[in-house]
Amino acid sequence: AQKITQTQPGMFVQEKEAVTLDCTYDTSDQSYGLFWYKQPSSGEMIFLIYQGSYDEQNATEGRYSLNFQKARKSANLVISASQLGDSAMYFCAMRALIQGAQKLVFGQGTRLTINP
């Protein structure tokens, strides 16, 4: 079974600082994908970044980068130059292909607060 663990219930960061949100995962599959989503107070889940298990380079999307350490089974999200609008819940998720299963398994999330 797949499991995602996010150990930081809340994070507080000063504006313009970088922040790292932790994510570890557990799976016996060789092929899987890792995602990060942002959920503002409006409720919508916004896709941020993707990392494939066979990707050799860490994924980057603008201010977001994913620190992928396969041997440690970790996929931490790094947000550079944080902005007030980054305040939200952040969820790490994993998708695996098992007999056609397509579900995403989410962690419990980290609430990020950016202070001015």
Next chain:
Amino acid sequence: DTGVSQNPRHKITKRGQNVTFRCDPISEHNRLYWYRQTLGQGPEFLTYFQNEAQLEKSRLLSDRFSAERPKGSFSTLEIQRTEQGDSAMYLCASSLGRGQQGALNTEAFFGQGTRLTVV
């Protein structure tokens, strides 16, 4: 097409009543998912459609829950005889999958959810 649309956004119902939620996915997306999110938790998978076929159901989906996607476009999620434990945010997502399994990196686009409160 501006994204995944869910209606209603909020629903308050009395225990024992039936409720139905609707999800309109992004038009060219053949895959549709329902998730449930309770306060302070991440979303939990409920069920998944490829076109009109319901391919997987979670054990969370009790007999009181039923989901349909009759023409492979919009989907409905019905909860019969609602209980207070059904209070949650119900999220719909869609994605574009190729073939039976598709690519792992196909991200799911989520709607804004329907918040259900059972009183």
